[in-house]
Amino acid sequence: MAINAMQNRAPVAQKPHKVEIKADADVGAYIDVEINGKGYTVPFGMTILEACRNNNIHIPSLCYHEDLCLAGACRVCVVEVEGMRTLQASCAYPITNKIKIWTTSERVRKARRHILDLLLSEHYGECYSCVRNNNCELQRLAKEYGVDFYRFGHIKEPRYEVDRSSYAIVRDMDKCVLCKRCVRTCIDLQEVGVLEATRRGYSTLISTFMDKPILDVICINCGQCINRCPTGALRAKDPSDEIWKAIDDPTKHVVIQTAPSIRAAIGEEFGLPPGHSMTGQMVTALRMIGFDRVFDTNFAADLTIMEEGTELLLRLKRKYLFGDPEVKLPQFTSCSPGWIKFIEHYYPEHLDYLSTCKSPQQMFGAIIKTFYAQEMQIDPANIVTVAVMPCTAKKFECNRPEMNASGYKDIDYGLTTRELAQMIKEAGIYLPELPKSYFDEPFGNASGAGLIFGATGGVMEAALRTVYEIVTGREVPFENLDITPCRGMDGVRQGSVILTDVKDEWRFLEGFEVKFMIAHGTSNARKVMEALIHGELDDYHFVEIMACPGGCIGGGGQPIPTSPEIRRKRAEAIYNEDKELPIRKSHENPHIKYIYEKFLVDGPCGHISHKLLHTHYVKRGKFIV
Amino acid sequence: MIVPDNNVIVNEVEKLIEKYGSGRENLLPVLQDIQRKFGFISDFAMQEIAHKMNIHPVEVYGVVTFYSFLSTEPKGKYIIRLCKTISCDLAGKDAVANTLQRELGLKFGETSSDRKFTLEYCHCIGMCDQGPAMLINEQVYTKLTPSKVIEIIENLK
Ligand code: SF4
Ligand code: SF4
Ligand code: SF4
Ligand code: FES
Numbered sequence: 001m002a003i004n005a006m007q008n009r010a011p012v013a014q015k016p017h018k019v020e021i022k023a024d025a026d027v028g029a030y031i032d033v034e035i036n037g038k039g040y041t042v043p044f045g046m047t048i049l050e051a052c053r054n055n056n057i058h059i060p061s062l063c064y065h066e067d068l069c070l071a072g073a074c075r076v077c078v079v080e081v082e083g084m085r086t087l088q089a090s091c092a093y094p095i096t097n098k099i100k101i102w103t104t105s106e107r108v109r110k111a112r113r114h115i116l117d118l119l120l121s122e123h124y125g126e127c128y129s130c131v132r133n134n135n136c137e138l139q140r141l142a143k144e145y146g147v148d149f150y151r152f153g154h155i156k157e158p159r160y161e162v163d164r165s166s167y168a169i170v171r172d173m174d175k176c177v178l179c180k181r182c183v184r185t186c187i188d189l190q191e192v193g194v195l196e197a198t199r200r201g202y203s204t205l206i207s208t209f210m211d212k213p214i215l216d217v218i219c220i221n222c223g224q225c226i227n228r229c230p231t232g233a234l235r236a237k238d239p240s241d242e243i244w245k246a247i248d249d250p251t252k253h254v255v256i257q258t259a260p261s262i263r264a265a266i267g268e269e270f271g272l273p274p275g276h277s278m279t280g281q282m283v284t285a286l287r288m289i290g291f292d293r294v295f296d297t298n299f300a301a302d303l304t305i306m307e308e309g310t311e312l313l314l315r316l317k318r319k320y321l322f323g324d325p326e327v328k329l330p331q332f333t334s335c336s337p338g339w340i341k342f343i344e345h346y347y348p349e350h351l352d353y354l355s356t357c358k359s360p361q362q363m364f365g366a367i368i369k370t371f372y373a374q375e376m377q378i379d380p381a382n383i384v385t386v387a388v389m390p391c392t393a394k395k396f397e398c399n400r401p402e403m404n405a406s407g408y409k410d411i412d413y414g415l416t417t418r419e420l421a422q423m424i425k426e427a428g429i430y431l432p433e434l435p436k437s438y439f440d441e442p443f444g445n446a447s448g449a450g451l452i453f454g455a456t457g458g459v460m461e462a463a464l465r466t467v468y469e470i471v472t473g474r475e476v477p478f479e480n481l482d483i484t485p486c487r488g489m490d491g492v493r494q495g496s497v498i499l500t501d502v503k504d505e506w507r508f509l510e511g512f513e514v515k516f517m518i519a520h521g522t523s524n525a526r527k528v529m530e531a532l533i534h535g536e537l538d539d540y541h542f543v544e545i546m547a548c549p550g551g552c553i554g555g556g557g558q559p560i561p562t563s564p565e566i567r568r569k570r571a572e573a574i575y576n577e578d579k580e581l582p583i584r585k586s587h588e589n590p591h592i593k594y595i596y597e598k599f600l601v602d603g604p605c606g607h608i609s610h611k612l613l614h615t616h617y618v619k620r621g622k623f624i625v
Numbered sequence: 626m627i628v629p630d631n632n633v634i635v636n637e638v639e640k641l642i643e644k645y646g647s648g649r650e651n652l653l654p655v656l657q658d659i660q661r662k663f664g665f666i667s668d669f670a671m672q673e674i675a676h677k678m679n680i681h682p683v684e685v686y687g688v689v690t691f692y693s694f695l696s697t698e699p700k701g702k703y704i705i706r707l708c709k710t711i712s713c714d715l716a717g718k719d720a721v722a723n724t725l726q727r728e729l730g731l732k733f734g735e736t737s738s739d740r741k742f743t744l745e746y747c748h749c750i751g752m753c754d755q756g757p758a759m760l761i762n763e764q765v766y767t768k769l770t771p772s773k774v775i776e777i778i779e780n781l782k
Contacts, residue, residue, distance in 0.1 A: 187681060193680075194681075195683065196681070198683075198691070199691065209668070209672075210697070623672060624668070
């Protein structure tokens with residue numbers, strides 16, 4: 001299948017260039033270079049910046065980002081190359097011959113300092129009232145270069161209005177350094193195309209189509225641009241003031257649920273290296289903050305698997321047993337709200353392929369304000385539901401008008417990992433030193449299947465563990481239940497599972513090969529959709545899409561910075577925790593069994609679940625009005 | 626000028642893309658032709674071009690706002706651009722500017738209500754040795770004096 005070979009639409013000039021060795025060149029695969037008077041051997045074509053960083057030589061950078069194509073826009077990374085008249089941007093200089101480089105000569109230091117002074121002269125903002133205080137690349141550079149006065153003056157008035165139109169993203173262009181990382185994220189990495197540099201010279205401004213408020217253009221709220229912005233110019237809309245208010249209000253019963261990927265990343269906000277799971281400490285912290293109940297979204301993920309897996313089996317039945325030509329297969333997952341908005345805008349004719357299941361966050365909200373309220377005998381009007389999510393799109397999702405199945409707003413606030421960490425700090429708590437504790441009943445247990453929802457491929461793996469067992473009565477035939485074809489970080493992955501010795505009621509699936517595909521990042525989602533349109537997915541049955549690179553662990557609400565390495569470590573933390581859990585399949589979660597006995601009595605995809613746990617989508621289209 | 630019907634734009638864009646090709650490198654000529662034909666590039670036109678060229682509307686908007694000679698707002702039939710760069714300034718640009726404003730009843734940056742004239746400044750147009758200089762649409766006028774300006778404007782009115 002040619003999906004991986006499909007080109008993305010980035011302008012040629014913005015693509016990473018591979019430098020090939022010419023046949024008649026007198027250099028080999030490695031080149032000897034001299035950096036600051038010392039000899040090094042580096043691979044041919046590697047940039048000066050990479051070569052230096054690999055050898056622990058520090059070069060500052062601002063517009064460079066590991067996830068993105070090169071821009072060479074900020075010039076903070078300049079170095080001196082012998083024989084070159086001007087200083088060279090090291091991030092955009094591939095080494096192709098023996099060169100001598102100086103990374104900290106007087107000329108270099110002076111140039112960098114001037115660039116910084118110029119950036120600061122236009123930078124309106126005060127660090128102590130900025131969300132990126134202490135985690136800002138511009139601030140760090142200013143400190144590194146010892147900036148203690150404004151050589152070229154300092155702007156006194158804001159030039160732009162802050163755009164607060166979106167449910168998820170706040171844009172404060174006075175803090176923008178025009179590095180274009182957000183542009184490259186949105187156009188290249190995500191292929192959504194909201195932001196671009198407009199105008200020219202001093203007036204240059206990163207803006208939207210016709211300078212419209214970001215709410216009115218096709219932004220999918222993925223927040224990936226926030227994660228890559230070096231400054232506080234882009235941030236998420238923070239509801240924590242309202243949440244504190246609810247906590248302080250004795251008449252409110254404040255319930256919080258935490259998504260699978262939070263525990264794997266929140267430690268980073270407290271200075272821990274990526275890949276440390278903080279589940280128990282986080283639960284303790286949430287209780288200390290004052291939440292009345294702390295629930296695990298993994299429970300709702302298990303519920304999602306029951307519903308979505310059943311939905312898949314029903315579609316297979318309708319198509320292959322009853323020959324219904326109307327059935328849309330493959331079924332696409334629907335738990336990533338960024339992906340939902342993406343398909344609503346760009347492929348509105350294909351919404352029927354989506355599972356009708358709500359995301360775990362929304363399912364949980366609907367359950368809390370109905371079943372849980374009943375069991376606890378609390379008036380749902382007094383329940384405030386907060387969802388800690390790795391995701392900024394969840395802030396938009398919980399505000400979708402149809403998300404009120406309980407008769408109330410199912411989820412009142414979407415909070416990101418970063419914002420939660422801030423609340424924990426504000427409460428005077430140092431997370432890593434807390435004792436561990438467990439999630440609250442009646443949703444205390446969740447399976448490992450619900451946990452791995454946090455990484456790309458996790459939903460597929462969780463669903464397969466359950467679907468296979470429903471149909472055959474046996475565990476999926478993978479060592480340790482680890483369905484390895486689902487794992488990894490390739491943009492588009494695929495695999496299949498063959499159903500054999502099936503139970504009687506699934507006779508028609510004997511020998512059936514369930515083919516699945518997994519994609520993460522909306523640029524890859526686009527490739528999958530194009531393949532679908534061209535009929536290349538006709539023999540596939542289930543497709544998992546997550547809008548963010550890496551899945552939720554790389555979500556737009558996760559700690560900054562992000563890189564392929566960081567995302568890999570967070571995913572590892574999740575898979576390791578899954579291995580340790582006593583229950584690793586959604587359908588074996590006793591609380592899931594309980595809720596289907598007590599409340600969702602007509603079973604998965606029955607009437608009650610249809611009302612509470614399923615939804616519909618909006619044909620939005622791509623025309624911007 | 627009447628805002629063009631969207632169908633007219635759809636047809637025109639289709640024609641231009643056929644002429645120049647749908648690759649993104651052909652964006653500028655397409656935009657220039659649209660600008661010439663309609664006097665501006667409407668947001669509908671930008672989106673239509675973007676979708677036909679398989680790029681994002683905001684990328685088209687970025688290009689349109691980059692170039693002073695492309696505009697997103699309707700302009701007058703005659704666009705008068707007076708050079709504001711230093712040699713024209715020294716050669717007496719201010720007097721010419723005042724005359725233009727008085728004769729047209731417009732300030733710089735404005736378009737007359739009958740959509741006949743737009744008055745703006747521009748950067749160097751390469752006529753430094755013959756300043757003050759201005760452009761009216763694609764025609765260059767050099768060594769301007771207030772009386773010369775009055776005459777030129779009279780002829781257009
Ligand atoms: S963006 Fe960075 S430098 Fe600017 S105010 Fe915020 S922390 Fe300070
Ligand atoms: S949130 Fe996502 S879609 Fe919206 S501007 Fe940022 S990267 Fe683009
Ligand atoms: S908004 Fe942030 S990422 Fe985008 S150009 Fe400005 S500083 Fe860079
Ligand atoms: S980091 Fe090299 S030019 Fe910006």
